[in-house]
Amino acid sequence: MIRAARIVLFVALAMLARPLAASELRGTGNLGIVIERASGSVMIVDAGAHRMLGRVDGLGDLSHASAVYSPDQRYAYVFGRDGGLTKIDLLTAAIVKRVMQAGNAIGGAISDDGALVAVSNYEPGGVRVFESESLVQVADIPAVGANGKASKTVGLVDLPGRRFAYALYDAGEIWIADFSKGKGPAVTRLSGIGKQPYDGNVTPDGRHYLVGLFGEDGVVHVDTWENPLKATRILDGYGRGEEKLPVYKMPHLEGWAAAGGVLLLPAVGRHELIAVDLRDFKERGRIATYGQPVFAVARPDGRFVWVNFAHPLNDTIDVVDTLTMKVVHRLKPGPAVLHMEFTPRGHEVWVSVRDADRVIVYDAATFNKKAEIPAAKPSGMFFTARATRIGQ
Amino acid sequence: MIRAARIVLFVALAMLARPLAASELRGTGNLGIVIERASGSVMIVDAGAHRMLGRVDGLGDLSHASAVYSPDQRYAYVFGRDGGLTKIDLLTAAIVKRVMQAGNAIGGAISDDGALVAVSNYEPGGVRVFESESLVQVADIPAVGANGKASKTVGLVDLPGRRFAYALYDAGEIWIADFSKGKGPAVTRLSGIGKQPYDGNVTPDGRHYLVGLFGEDGVVHVDTWENPLKATRILDGYGRGEEKLPVYKMPHLEGWAAAGGVLLLPAVGRHELIAVDLRDFKERGRIATYGQPVFAVARPDGRFVWVNFAHPLNDTIDVVDTLTMKVVHRLKPGPAVLHMEFTPRGHEVWVSVRDADRVIVYDAATFNKKAEIPAAKPSGMFFTARATRIGQ
Numbered sequence: 001m002i003r004a005a006r007i008v009l010f011v012a013l014a015m016l017a018r019p020l021a022a023s024e025l026r027g028t029g030n031l032g033i034v035i036e037r038a039s040g041s042v043m044i045v046d047a048g049a050h051r052m053l054g055r056v057d058g059l060g061d062l063s064h065a066s067a068v069y070s071p072d073q074r075y076a077y078v079f080g081r082d083g084g085l086t087k088i089d090l091l092t093a094a095i096v097k098r099v100m101q102a103g104n105a106i107g108g109a110i111s112d113d114g115a116l117v118a119v120s121n122y123e124p125g126g127v128r129v130f131e132s133e134s135l136v137q138v139a140d141i142p143a144v145g146a147n148g149k150a151s152k153t154v155g156l157v158d159l160p161g162r163r164f165a166y167a168l169y170d171a172g173e174i175w176i177a178d179f180s181k182g183k184g185p186a187v188t189r190l191s192g193i194g195k196q197p198y199d200g201n202v203t204p205d206g207r208h209y210l211v212g213l214f215g216e217d218g219v220v221h222v223d224t225w226e227n228p229l230k231a232t233r234i235l236d237g238y239g240r241g242e243e244k245l246p247v248y249k250m251p252h253l254e255g256w257a258a259a260g261g262v263l264l265l266p267a268v269g270r271h272e273l274i275a276v277d278l279r280d281f282k283e284r285g286r287i288a289t290y291g292q293p294v295f296a297v298a299r300p301d302g303r304f305v306w307v308n309f310a311h312p313l314n315d316t317i318d319v320v321d322t323l324t325m326k327v328v329h330r331l332k333p334g335p336a337v338l339h340m341e342f343t344p345r346g347h348e349v350w351v352s353v354r355d356a357d358r359v360i361v362y363d364a365a366t367f368n369k370k371a372e373i374p375a376a377k378p379s380g381m382f383f384t385a386r387a388t389r390i391g392q
Numbered sequence: 393m394i395r396a397a398r399i400v401l402f403v404a405l406a407m408l409a410r411p412l413a414a415s416e417l418r419g420t421g422n423l424g425i426v427i428e429r430a431s432g433s434v435m436i437v438d439a440g441a442h443r444m445l446g447r448v449d450g451l452g453d454l455s456h457a458s459a460v461y462s463p464d465q466r467y468a469y470v471f472g473r474d475g476g477l478t479k480i481d482l483l484t485a486a487i488v489k490r491v492m493q494a495g496n497a498i499g500g501a502i503s504d505d506g507a508l509v510a511v512s513n514y515e516p517g518g519v520r521v522f523e524s525e526s527l528v529q530v531a532d533i534p535a536v537g538a539n540g541k542a543s544k545t546v547g548l549v550d551l552p553g554r555r556f557a558y559a560l561y562d563a564g565e566i567w568i569a570d571f572s573k574g575k576g577p578a579v580t581r582l583s584g585i586g587k588q589p590y591d592g593n594v595t596p597d598g599r600h601y602l603v604g605l606f607g608e609d610g611v612v613h614v615d616t617w618e619n620p621l622k623a624t625r626i627l628d629g630y631g632r633g634e635e636k637l638p639v640y641k642m643p644h645l646e647g648w649a650a651a652g653g654v655l656l657l658p659a660v661g662r663h664e665l666i667a668v669d670l671r672d673f674k675e676r677g678r679i680a681t682y683g684q685p686v687f688a689v690a691r692p693d694g695r696f697v698w699v700n701f702a703h704p705l706n707d708t709i710d711v712v713d714t715l716t717m718k719v720v721h722r723l724k725p726g727p728a729v730l731h732m733e734f735t736p737r738g739h740e741v742w743v744s745v746r747d748a749d750r751v752i753v754y755d756a757a758t759f760n761k762k763a764e765i766p767a768a769k770p771s772g773m774f775f776t777a778r779a780t781r782i783g784q
């Protein structure tokens with residue numbers, strides 16, 4: 001009986017030991033991660049409770065890191081700058097698997113069925129694709145453009161139908177890899193799109209893929225519902241005839257919502273957003289902002305777009321009313337505002353303030369501060385609701 | 393030691409006993425419920441694994457039942473026809489709380505912050521609002537219209553900013569209740585909107601609230617970004633000059649996506665969908681369908697709209713291509729196709745076939761059948777991703 005008791009005790013203790021702060025039975029719809037760049041760690045957070053549930057270390061170089069989620073919203077896939085791809089279990093705050101899939105990488109995406117994770121690489125270039133369950137590599141797509149050279153890839157997003165779209169920075173091309181027939185992709189190549197595409201994103205419906213050019217003033221548009229696919233230049237020469245400003249930080253193309261059928265894009269090296277009409281992709285006006293925009297993130301209802309800025313004006317957020325196309329509010333969260341992430345239905349927004357070592361939660365309607373959460377040099381923040389969205 | 397062993401054994405058994413099929417540590421992003429109308433039960437399903445995790449009984453009259461989810465996607469709030477409001481824990485497959493909040497009810501909504509659940513009542517009419525945590529009532533809003541009579545309410549949806557919109561069937565009014573200042577709502581009343589509003593819904597961005605009229609051919613539009621609010625008639629007399637057909641079942645306004653800025657609405661008593669332009673709310677054409685549409689549900693990318701039909705043509709689904717505005721595919725899932733629910737990024741669709749006692753899962757791109765799941769007279773199906781959407 002004593003032996004039996006010992007076994008039972010061991011079982012009971014093992015069961016009691018398993019739960020970490022994060023590992024009790026809980027829903028995962030409200031969870032998220034905050035990238036802590038300097039320490040190579042991520043915080044697991046509860047967006048409803050405004051608190052940290054756990055911390056996971058050992059993720060390597062997390063500068064410019066991003067993340068996507070499994071459809072069940074239990075696992076995060078974190079894309080590190082050093083080529084590390086790490087699968088994290090949010091419920092146990094543990095690393096499930098980690099692979100060094102390349103020497104230098106710049107983000108990734110997960111297929112619409114959740115089966116495939118793709119990573120965009122700088123070194124050796126190209127895109128590598130992994131089974132999301134095991135992180136076993138299933139495809140390697142070198143990005144050798146029409147110029148014959150291996151290229152870095154950027155702006156990788158998922159499209160409906162097990163597809164991924166991305167741009168070739170060195171070759172000036174857009175490729176769409178279609179995995180709908182299995183693990184060997186059919187790749188469509190659109191070449192000669194322009195100089196140095198630096199980032200890309202797709203509209204929330206997964207239809208229109210847009211790529212920003214760094215080597216010239218312009219944006220490239222692909223309507224992925226067209227057959228055959230073609231790339232069209234829009235906003236050509238948007239800075240023409242004006243003095244070029246130094247570019248302190250490349251803007252990101254992220255967090256779009258189409259308000260009244262219009263997207264707001266950050267212009268490169270300029271203190272403004274450009275409004276683009278989703279019906280004809282022509283310019284519909286510009287909005288003067290406090291600094292050079294880095295992120296222009298729409299509140300999920302599209303009514304307001306929150307904008308942060310490049311150094312040295314990166315202590316400020318402008319809020320643009322998309323009905324009037326004017327800045328209606330200006331916040332000063334603190335030094336080095338790096339990212340903004342809205343709750344799924346947009347009632348709150350999390351703001352990472354790197355040099356204040358904190359995340360601030362604002363009421364997205366009143367702009368009142370609701371909470372502050374200590375974090376070590378926080379940068380990107382990603383909530384699990386991204387699992388439900390196309391192009392994340 | 394033996395006494396201690398017994399205590400440990402009891403603790404261990406209690407811990408072992410707790411897990412049901414559904415209650416192991418798991419993410420909740422992929423879960424959902426299927427309403428089993430005849431038996432007053434709901435199935436908890438795993439949309440990724442195509443299987444049932446558990447069943448919860450004792451929910452009363454579930455004809456016309458619907459559900460919303462807590463932001464953490466752990467709890468479902470099921471709105472029964474008999475006025476029952478039931479909070480279900482998806483992880484333990486158990487009823488957390490159940491209240492009979494009225495004598496006869498027709499659906500509900502949850503506020504954007506997840507704090508308030510509102511229910512639309514036929515008997516005694518009006519809307520009642522509850523704390524989502526406790527199901528304690530916090531507001532009772534009788535719907536006494538300008539005609540002085542208590543009205544049934546329909547078409548209840550959440551709007552951004554802790555608001556709810558709904559229509560008064562007997563009074564011909566639209567009300568918007570604003571809880572942003574606390575538990576006592578500010579109510580805006582728009583009267584004289586037309587005869588017998590029978591259902592309403594809001595565009596996915598939460599901006600445009602549309603209400604269908606049964607007493608006359610027409611739809612009512614409220615742009616909730618306008619100040620002051622006003623109701624405008626659109627599609628006036630859409631059936632004018634044509635013979636009225638008998639109406640076998642009222643269509644629902646649900647599952648909209650705006651493809652190319654156009655919504656497809658089911659017309660009352662007609663074999664067609666009406667395309668409405670989101671910029672000016674004018675008609676942009678009609679699509680002939682197999683029968684009288686009940687649901688016209690857009691795939692999340694908006695490219696295709698799946699349509700089911702009223703008795704006696706309810707064994708069929710039409711798939712409309714929103715680019716060409718034509719029916720491109722027709723399926724025959726079986727007798728009494730009652731509902732369709734897409735996975736969040738639209739790679740699959742679940743179809744409930746009541747009189748075949750099964751749910752069929754289709755590949756939403758190829759139309760291939762991927763799975764069949766036995767269910768007892770299944771009707772409505774609701775996945776947890778609805779927690780991330782405005783107007784659900």
